[in-house]
Amino acid sequence: MLDQLTICAIATSPGMGAIATIRLSGEKALEIADSVFQSPKSGKKLAEQQPNTLHFGSIADGNELIDEVVVSIFRAPHSFTGEDVVEITCHGSVYIQQRILQLLIAKDARMALPGEFTQRAFLNGKMDLSQAEAVADLIASTNRAAQKVAINQMRGGFSSELTNLRGELLHFIAMIELELDFSEEDVEFADRDQLKKLVSKIESILRKLKDSFQLGNVIKNGIPVAIIGETNVGKSTLLNALLNEEKAIVSDIHGTTRDVIEDVVNIHGTAFRFFDTAGIRETTDQIETLGIERSYSKFDLATVVILVIDTLNDFNTVSERITKIRKRIKDQHLIIAANKSDIGRAETIEKLRKLSLKANEKLVFIAAKQRTNLDELISEMQHAVSLDSISEDAVIVTNVRHFEALSKALESIERVQLGLDNLISGDFLAQDIRECLHFLGEITGEISNDEILGHIFKNFCIGK
Amino acid sequence: MLDQLTICAIATSPGMGAIATIRLSGEKALEIADSVFQSPKSGKKLAEQQPNTLHFGSIADGNELIDEVVVSIFRAPHSFTGEDVVEITCHGSVYIQQRILQLLIAKDARMALPGEFTQRAFLNGKMDLSQAEAVADLIASTNRAAQKVAINQMRGGFSSELTNLRGELLHFIAMIELELDFSEEDVEFADRDQLKKLVSKIESILRKLKDSFQLGNVIKNGIPVAIIGETNVGKSTLLNALLNEEKAIVSDIHGTTRDVIEDVVNIHGTAFRFFDTAGIRETTDQIETLGIERSYSKFDLATVVILVIDTLNDFNTVSERITKIRKRIKDQHLIIAANKSDIGRAETIEKLRKLSLKANEKLVFIAAKQRTNLDELISEMQHAVSLDSISEDAVIVTNVRHFEALSKALESIERVQLGLDNLISGDFLAQDIRECLHFLGEITGEISNDEILGHIFKNFCIGK
Numbered sequence: 001m002l003d004q005l006t007i008c009a010i011a012t013s014p015g016m017g018a019i020a021t022i023r024l025s026g027e028k029a030l031e032i033a034d035s036v037f038q039s040p041k042s043g044k045k046l047a048e049q050q051p052n053t054l055h056f057g058s059i060a061d062g063n064e065l066i067d068e069v070v071v072s073i074f075r076a077p078h079s080f081t082g083e084d085v086v087e088i089t090c091h092g093s094v095y096i097q098q099r100i101l102q103l104l105i106a107k108d109a110r111m112a113l114p115g116e117f118t119q120r121a122f123l124n125g126k127m128d129l130s131q132a133e134a135v136a137d138l139i140a141s142t143n144r145a146a147q148k149v150a151i152n153q154m155r156g157g158f159s160s161e162l163t164n165l166r167g168e169l170l171h172f173i174a175m176i177e178l179e180l181d182f183s184e185e186d187v188e189f190a191d192r193d194q195l196k197k198l199v200s201k202i203e204s205i206l207r208k209l210k211d212s213f214q215l216g217n218v219i220k221n222g223i224p225v226a227i228i229g230e231t232n233v234g235k236s237t238l239l240n241a242l243l244n245e246e247k248a249i250v251s252d253i254h255g256t257t258r259d260v261i262e263d264v265v266n267i268h269g270t271a272f273r274f275f276d277t278a279g280i281r282e283t284t285d286q287i288e289t290l291g292i293e294r295s296y297s298k299f300d301l302a303t304v305v306i307l308v309i310d311t312l313n314d315f316n317t318v319s320e321r322i323t324k325i326r327k328r329i330k331d332q333h334l335i336i337a338a339n340k341s342d343i344g345r346a347e348t349i350e351k352l353r354k355l356s357l358k359a360n361e362k363l364v365f366i367a368a369k370q371r372t373n374l375d376e377l378i379s380e381m382q383h384a385v386s387l388d389s390i391s392e393d394a395v396i397v398t399n400v401r402h403f404e405a406l407s408k409a410l411e412s413i414e415r416v417q418l419g420l421d422n423l424i425s426g427d428f429l430a431q432d433i434r435e436c437l438h439f440l441g442e443i444t445g446e447i448s449n450d451e452i453l454g455h456i457f458k459n460f461c462i463g464k
Numbered sequence: 465m466l467d468q469l470t471i472c473a474i475a476t477s478p479g480m481g482a483i484a485t486i487r488l489s490g491e492k493a494l495e496i497a498d499s500v501f502q503s504p505k506s507g508k509k510l511a512e513q514q515p516n517t518l519h520f521g522s523i524a525d526g527n528e529l530i531d532e533v534v535v536s537i538f539r540a541p542h543s544f545t546g547e548d549v550v551e552i553t554c555h556g557s558v559y560i561q562q563r564i565l566q567l568l569i570a571k572d573a574r575m576a577l578p579g580e581f582t583q584r585a586f587l588n589g590k591m592d593l594s595q596a597e598a599v600a601d602l603i604a605s606t607n608r609a610a611q612k613v614a615i616n617q618m619r620g621g622f623s624s625e626l627t628n629l630r631g632e633l634l635h636f637i638a639m640i641e642l643e644l645d646f647s648e649e650d651v652e653f654a655d656r657d658q659l660k661k662l663v664s665k666i667e668s669i670l671r672k673l674k675d676s677f678q679l680g681n682v683i684k685n686g687i688p689v690a691i692i693g694e695t696n697v698g699k700s701t702l703l704n705a706l707l708n709e710e711k712a713i714v715s716d717i718h719g720t721t722r723d724v725i726e727d728v729v730n731i732h733g734t735a736f737r738f739f740d741t742a743g744i745r746e747t748t749d750q751i752e753t754l755g756i757e758r759s760y761s762k763f764d765l766a767t768v769v770i771l772v773i774d775t776l777n778d779f780n781t782v783s784e785r786i787t788k789i790r791k792r793i794k795d796q797h798l799i800i801a802a803n804k805s806d807i808g809r810a811e812t813i814e815k816l817r818k819l820s821l822k823a824n825e826k827l828v829f830i831a832a833k834q835r836t837n838l839d840e841l842i843s844e845m846q847h848a849v850s851l852d853s854i855s856e857d858a859v860i861v862t863n864v865r866h867f868e869a870l871s872k873a874l875e876s877i878e879r880v881q882l883g884l885d886n887l888i889s890g891d892f893l894a895q896d897i898r899e900c901l902h903f904l905g906e907i908t909g910e911i912s913n914d915e916i917l918g919h920i921f922k923n924f925c926i927g928k
Contacts (some may be wrong), residue, residue, distance in 0.1 A: 013481030013556060018581070018601060018928030020476060021483060021553070054517040054536055065615055065856065067602070071517055072536065089485070092477055092928075093605045095730075117482070138531070139480060141557045149531055266559075392529065464482030464556075 003076040006032055007112035007120075008104045010097050012464035014160045017092035021461060022100050024086040024109055025117055029207045030073070032107045036060065036100075037071060046086065051075035062105050067096050069360050072144050081117050082124030115460025119453060122445060129445025129456070133399055136222070138459050143271040145219045145387035148400045149396045158402075159396045161209065162440055163186075168202050169440075173433050176426040202436075203413045207244065209397055210406045216398035222264045222271035229308035230321065234339040238308055238368040239274065242378070247364055260420070270382050287336050307331060308379075311344025311365075315351040322355075333384035337377060341365035341417065344402060401456070405439045412436035470496055471584075472568045472578035476928035481556035487565050488550040488573055489581055494537070496571045497550040500524065500564075501535060510550065515539035518669040524553065525567050532558050538790075545581050546588030579924025583917060585761050586909060588919070593909025593920070594622050598923050599682070609683040609851035610906060613860045622866075625673065625859045626904055632666050633722065633904075637897050640890045660884050660894075666900075667877045673861055674870045679849070680862035686728045686735035687849050688765055695773035698803040702772055702832040706731065706842070722919055734846050741765060749924065768797045768848045770841075775829075776847045777809025779815040787818075798850035801841060805829035869903045876900035 006026025012019075024033060030047040037046060049055060053073055060064045090096050105111060113119075115136065122132040127170040134153035141147040152158070174197060202317040218224070229235045243265055263274045307325050309318045322336060338344070338352055349365065350458040357363060360378045367375045390396065397403055412435040419429050441447035470490025476483075486495060494511040499647060501510060503521040519535045529625055539666040543549040554560050569575060577583075579600065586596040598617035605611040607884070616622070639659060693699045707729055727738045771789050772783045786800060801818055802808070813829070821827060826844045830837045854860065876899040883893050905911035 002720040009482075010478040011482040011556075012484060013479040015479065016925070017477030018473075018475040018487075018603065018925055021485065022481075054518060054538070056514040062610075063856070065619075066611070068618070070536075072534075074518070091599070091602045092475075093603050093611065095606050096602070100610075125729070128514060138555045138560070139482065139557050142559050144559070147557065147559055148528075148529070151531065154532070155529075259888070312822055317861075393526065445665065461482055463481070 003398040005110040008109040009112040009463040020097045022088045025083045029084040029086045032109050035107050066099050081120040082126045114228045114462050115457030117458045128159050144269045154183045158395050172198050176430045180426045206410045213397040220398045224273045224274035224304035225304045225399045226275045227306045234306045234368045235308050241368050260453040304333045305333045311338050311341050311348045315348045335380050336337040336363045338365045340368040402443050406443045409439040469574045472573040473576040473927040481534050484556040484679045486552045489545045489547045491552045493548040495572050499571050514899040530563050545584040546590045578919030578926050592623050608733045610636050618804045644890045670874045677861040677867040678859045685863045686737035688737045689768045690739045690766035691770045697772045697774040698832045699772050770799045772801045776803050776811050779812045799844050800827045801831045804865045847910040866907050869906045873900045
């Protein structure tokens with residue numbers, strides 16, 4: 001277990017800003033702050049001040065003035081961590097931030113570990129583990145859907161779903177145990193049909209949660225999009241137009257295979273993850289043909305496939321291409337982007353308009369170079385995974401750890417179902433249910449150990 | 465003049481952090497904050513709360529929850545800007561920061577211009593112009609000396625020096641005017657010797673301030689260091705050892721000439737600006753010889769010249785080199801770094817030890833590759849411009865604008881001196897003194913116009 005020392009860290013983004021905040025938490029937070037802070041007005045110690053108040057003053061290292069600051073005071077248990085918390089807001093010079101931090105450490109505070117403030121909030125019962133994890137997700141959120149899901153989880157939406165589930169499981173155990181108590185009398189209090197119904201209900205809740213992870217993953221990491229098409233149809237023009245649509249490229253992610261580079265970009269508030277963008281960008285006319293077969297292999301990873309076709313070609317050529325792709329499509333959304341529609345063959349365009357489309361297919365006429373109709377294309381991309389329609393209180397699993405625990409809980413429940421079908425005895429059923437409860441307890445942190453906690457919080461940023 | 469709308473900006477460093485702060489200032493700050501903020505506990509409006517208090521709650525855009533936040537309230541005139549100020553501290557997701565900012569703008573706040581918060585503080589009489597400028601210097605400070613000078617200026621150290629100067633100038637004018645009033649009576653109230661003494665005192669204060677700019681510039685931009693020497697003596701090894709001494713390279717600055725690259729690095733709390741580091745780094749044995757003549761041309765820009773010599777050479781070679789450099793040195797500090805001293809010729813080292821040094825010269829035996837004695841070298845570099853000895857309340861001019869105003873003020877005073885010597889009439893003297901007061905007023909902002917203000921604050925960061 002970690003020690004109980006007072007911890008400190010810079011809580012705002014690293015680097016120079018107008019202001020920066022350094023956070024102190026622990027029993028000695030006020031004492032340590034008082035040892036370096038002076039209020040010019042009241043001369044009062046911070047420890048004598050009311051909680052939830054702000055105090056202007058100066059931070060000095062002995063006689064050496066470091067900065068003029070504003071200090072916020074929060075008192076246990078009414079703080080983020082549940083401990084006494086002092087936040088020092090100074091001028092945002094990197095040098096000053098470091099000086100104040102070093103001064104606090106010299107005065108007996110310890111540098112906080114990544115996520116240690118949130119970990120203390122968890123350990124002090126201010127939030128459960130899934131809520132603590134949502135804090136990190138919220139901070140990392142780069143789009144509306146991710147923020148929506150994270151804040152719902154942080155506010156306990158997921159936790160209360162798990163509490164409901166827990167209630168159902170305990171109800172089941174209670175019925176089973178009642179039966180066990182009276183087993184000699186051969187009375188079936190828990191009638192098997194009733195039990196089966198209850199287990200089936202639990203199973204369906206668990207499955208719903210587990211299945212939500214696919215969407216959760218898309219929300220957290222962006223909608224995976226593959227852009228494919230023949231040489232010279234305008235793939236790279238389209239990609240660049242889309243990537244420049246909003247300048248906020250979030251990151252370059254190296255994909256699971258070495259040669260796949262992904263660009264994640266927020267377009268109109270939705271994160272899209274474009275596959276193999278390096279491949280598309282780098283191709284020249286001569287070598288692009290090599291890329292097309294390779295790009296087929298990305299199909300399985302994509303949620304949305306954009307097939308770019310060239311309306312300058314005759315309809316037969318275009319049609320063959322579409323047929324070929326349709327055969328390869330499984331459950332992805334296919335958007336046919338009919339490019340160069342401003343200068344395309346009238347006949348090809350006319351016939352494309354009459355093309356009958358399946359439920360998972362859309363056709364959009366664009367001119368990538370002129371950026372014509374890109375908005376329609378984007379709106380179809382968004383529509384494919386309509387993240388906007390996620391309700392405020394939707395419970396969606398976005399965390400791999402939760403997904404794994406839910407999968408194990410689901411396996412336990414499936415064993416219970418099998419057991420009921422095979423008329424196995426109540427105590428075996430109860431054992432599987434307890435296992436199920438155990439896995440759910442891992443999510444909220446009722447069941448936890450240092451290793452799990454260490455693993456979770458090490459991915460937090462320092463200062464949170 | 466700028467409008468009086470309520471302004472908002474992200475005040476913490478851009479990018480993701482644990483938390484971030486968005487600042488609102490103006491008449492409608494509380495009203496606008498109340499339109500998006502809800503306190504779960506009190507349900508009270510922020511406008512009804514006491515100043516200098518903290519309030520937990522949530523920010524929502526209509527029904528859409530954006531984040532849980534802590535809000536700080538400051539009331540005019542007791543705030544940084546002198547206006548009502550609300551600071552919203554949210555989770556440090558870039559998305560959330562932007563959403564809240566956009567929401568405030570939708571609610572009728574205006575995005576703040578660079579430095580507009582500080583500009584309002586100035587316009588509302590919370591600080592004079594030189595103090596406002598010190599805020600930017602403080603934020604940009606990367607070392608102890610720069611921070612020390614900036615915070616002293618921000619707290620009014622420079623301003624009070626100027627007030628003293630103003631007092632002397634007004635005293636002078638009073639004496640002159642007394643004389644003018646009684647001019648018909650041919651009474652010399654202001655005896656010329658007394659006037660000369662007073663002007664000489666004013667001149668010496670102004671000159672001291674003006675001269676401090678040389679040090680101020682070093683403090684603000686780092687001590688300029690040139691490393692020179694023959695091929696293969698270990699210049700680039702030494703440079704790299706010094707640059708790696710502390711990993712915190714502040715920036716690459718493109719120098720005044722196109723081919724000069726400067727590395728600014730904080731070593732043990734002092735900022736050094738190394739000239740032409742690219743030149744040193746890039747040179748290979750064959751082309752390095754070209755560089756040596758070029759590096760002489762940096763002499764004039766440097767405060768410290770480090771001459772690297774190779775103790776593997778015989779003493780005559782080394783001695784010739786030193787003599788050659790000594791001829792080129794003007795008022796720079798010369799540090800002779802006798803390199804490879806771990807494997808050097810005993811005779812060369814012995815004779816170097818006996819070398820007589822001038823006041824501005826030091827000799828340090830080093831082994832750059834082994835990093836031997838680098839601390840001694842660094843300490844000599846620091847000693848050359850001993851920034852550590854700058855007292856807490858030293859008034860040092862670091863700002864070009866102030867330097868220029870002081871130079872003009874000094875010219876006026878010199879004209880007064882000349883006038884006194886040439887017995888010109890009192891009203892002409894008074895005119896020059898008023899001109900001097902005018903230039904000093906430009907520093908503190910008593911004399912200012914939109915153009916000057918615009919020029920000053922456009923270099924601030926947004927949010928300050």
